[in-house]
Amino acid sequence: METIKNIIIGFGKGGKTLAKFLAQHGEQVLVVEKSKQMYGGTCINIACLPSKRLIIEAAHGTSFEDAVDGKNVMTAQLRQKNYQMLASEDNITVLDGTAHFTGNHTINVQTPDGKELAYKGERIFINTGATPTIPDISGLKNSPFLLNSTDAMNQDKLPRELVIIGGGYIGLEFANMFASFGSRVTILDHHKSLLPREDDDVAEMVIQNFKDNGVKFEVGVNIKDISEQDEQAAITFTRGDNHEITIFADKILAATGRQPETASLDLQNTDIKVDKKGAIVVNDLLQTTVPNVWAIGDVKGGPQFTYISLDDFRIIKDELFGNKERRVSDRLIVPTNVFIEPSLAQVGLTEKEAKKQGKDYLLFKMPAAAIPKAKVLKDTRGLLKVLVDPQTNLIIGATLYIQEAQEIINMIVLAMRAKLPYQMLRDQIYTHPTISEAFNDLFKNPVNN
Template identity: 45%
Template sequence: MIQYDYIIIGFGKGGKTLAGDLASKGKNVAMIEQSEEMYGGTCINIACIPTKYLVHYAEQKQGDNDMKTFYQQAIEGKDKVTKSLRENNYKNLADQESVMVYTAKASFVSDKQIHLESATETLELTADNFIINTGSEPVIPPIDGIEDTDHIYTSTTLQQVKELPEELVIVGGGTIGLEFAMLYANFGSQVTIIDSSDEFMKNEDRDIAESLEKILKDKGITIIHSSKAVAVKNYEERIKITHESKDGAQGELTAAALLLATGRKPYTEGLNLDKAGVKRDKNGAIQVDENLKTSADHIWALGDVNGGPQFTYISLDDYRIVRSQILGDGAYNLDKRKNIPYSIFVEPVLSHVGLNEKTAKEKNITYKAASIPAAAIPRTKINNQPNGLLKALVNPDSKEILGCTLFCAESSEMINIVRVAMEANMPYTFLRDNIFTHPTMSEGLNSLFGKFD
C-alpha cells in the first residue's frame, strides 16, 4: 500500500492549486482524477473557458460566412484551447517530484484509505489527510421518455456536437440556460426557453429582469414562462417536446436538439463517503464547517461538492481557506467571505455583487437606489453596445455601498472594481469621485454613484 501525506480527489481549481502548494512545502501528494479529459477541472474543460471561447467566437462573425461552417470552426477552436489547457494543467502537477497523478476512480475504504480502479489496474492508497474536490454534475429532470429519446444534451455534451442545431429548445431559465440561449442564437439557431419559474429571473430586480428579457426577445429568443417539459420522443430524426403550464395546458415543440439546463448537483458518486465518516446534507452536498472540514477531522471538501456557490473563483477561495488551516495561521475561513460577485455571460453581460432591492426589502435593510441607462456612458457610442442598465444601492446614512448590478458591456470587469471598494469599506463617494480613464465603461461608475448626490 502506498502512503502519502495528502490525497486530493478531483483535479479542480481548488484541489490542483492546493496540490502545488503542498508539494512546494515538501509534502507527498497524490492527485486522483477519474478522467483524462478532466485534468484541470470543470472550468477549463466543459464550462467557463470553452463556453466563453464560443461566446467570443460568435461575436467575430462578419459578412455572409456560412454559419454551419463557422460554428464547426468554433467548436474545433474550442477543442484546441481546452486540450492545450488540459495538457498544461497535467504537466504542472505531474512534473513535480512530490506529486503523483493517478487517472482512476477513487472510493473510500476507510477514513485513511482509498481504493483506486482504472481500466488497467487497481491500487490501495493511504494518507493522513484527504481533500475532496470532485465538483458537480448536471441535474437530469424527470421527463417522460428521456431515456429513450435522441438529441438530448447537457451543457457538457452539447459542446461536443459539431453540427449547429437549427432549432434548440432549452429546459431551464437559469444562468446556464440563458448563456446557452444567447450563444446559440448568435450562431443562428432558433432558440426557445422553457422556464418553469413563475417569474423570469425571480432573484433579480424587475427592472433588470425586464431589460434582459426584452433583449433576449429582440434577439429572436422565445421564452415560454411558467411551464415545464413533461415528455419527449423521437420524431422524424428530430425531437418532439411536450410542455405543460401551471394550469395544465399543454403545447408541443419540435427541434433538432434539446438542452437540459436545470442546474447542477454535487458529484459524489462511488466515493463511499459513509466508509470515511463523511456526512452529506439533504441536497447531497458534503457537509463542511467554517474551515471546510468535513465530519471526518482530517478530510476537507472544496468547490461545488461542498454545496457552496458554483463558481471557479469560489473553488479557488476554498483553497485559500484550507491553505490557511494547513499551511497558514488559520485566520481565514468562510465567516470572512462576503460580497461574492457573479457574471451571467449574456449580451450584454449581467454582473452583480452584494444586495439588490429585492433582497434588501426582504431583509428590511434601509437603502437608497439609483440607476442609469448603459447608453449614458460615452464608451457605448464607440463600441455600439448601448443596451442595459446600471444600478446601485447604498446606505443613505453611512454612505456604505450595499450592492450593485451592472447590466452592460464589460460589466464582468467593472463589477470587480465595485467589490474591491466594498471590501475596503469605502463609501460610495470613493467610486463617485475616482479618476477613471476615458473613454471607458468603468467611468460609468462615476455617473452611477453620482446619482446619490
C-alpha cells in the same frame, strides 16, 4: 497498502492549486483524476473557459464549427499545461483512475487498465466537483436528442431548432450563445417568471433583449413527455390551462443545474456525512465529519464558481500553514456574473432584497446609453444600479447589466471589501473611453433622494 501524506481526489481548481502548494513545501501528494479529459478541472475543460470562448466567438460572427474547433484547441492546450504543472513536480504523482473510499482514510483506485491500487492518506482532500442534473421527465434521459452543458459545446453542427429546459443563468448563457450562432431557441421553464432574484426593471430588460434576438420563452410550463417524431424531438407540455402543446427540436439542452459528484466515492464506507442533495457536509474550515478529511469546491455544495474553489484553497492553506484566521463565513461579498450580451454582474443586495429587508438606501441608476464607451462598443443596451447606505455612504449592492460588467463589478467589490465610501468611485480619475468612468456620472445624484 501505501501511505501517502496528502491524497487529493479530483484535479479541480482548488485541488490542483493545493497540490502545487503542498509539493513546493516538500510534502508528498497523490492526485487522483478519473478522466484525462478533466486535467485542470471543470472550469477549463467543460465550463467557464470553453463556454465563454464560444460566447465571444458567437458575438464576433464566427461559424459554430470553427468556434468549436478553436475552443477544442484552447482546452487541449490548457489541459496539457495543467497536467505538466503538477506532473513536473517531484513530490506529486498524478494517477489516472476512479477513487473509492474503503475507510475513513483509505481508498482504492481503479485504473483504466483494470488495476486496483490501495492507499492510505494522512490527509485527504475531496475535490470531485459536480455533474449535470437531468430532470425526471418522461422520455428525456434516454432521448437521442438530449444534451447536457458539456455535450452542447461539442456538437459537430449547429442545431437548427434548440429547446432549452431551464431558464436559469446557465440556460440563458447557452440560449444567448446558440441564438447568436443562428439557432432558433426556445426556453421552457416551470417557474411563472424568469430571473426572480433580479429587480423587475433588470429582468424585463434582459428578457426583452433575448426576445429581440429571436429567443422564445415558455414559462409556467409542465413538460409531460419527450418523444421522437420525424427524426426530431417532440416536446409536449402544458401551461396553466392544462392544454397540451407540442413543439419540435433538433436538440434538447437540459440546463437544470448541477449536483455534487459523490455517488462514485462510496462514502457509505466512511463517517463522512452528506446532505440530502449529496453534498459533503463541511464546517467553517471546510473540514468534513472525519478528522483530516476536507472537501473543496462544488462537491461541498454552495456557490459553484471556480473562484470559490480557489478561495477554498486559501482557507485550507491558512489552516495548515498560516494563522488559522480564514473562514467560509468570511465570504460575505462575492460577485457573480452571467455571460450574456450584454453581461449581467451582481454583488450584495438588489433593490428588491433591500426593500424586503426594510433597509434604507440611496439608489444610483444610469442607462448604458449615457456612457460613451457603450456607443464605441455599439451596444447601448442595459443599465447600472448601485445601492448605498445613507448613513455610512458605503455600497451595499450593485447590479450592472452592460458590456464589460464582468470587469467593472470587481471595482465595486473592492470598494465594498475595503469599506470605501461611494464618493471614492465618483471622484476617481479614470482612463477614457472606458465603462468604468461611468462611475463619475452614476454617483452624482441618487434617483430616490
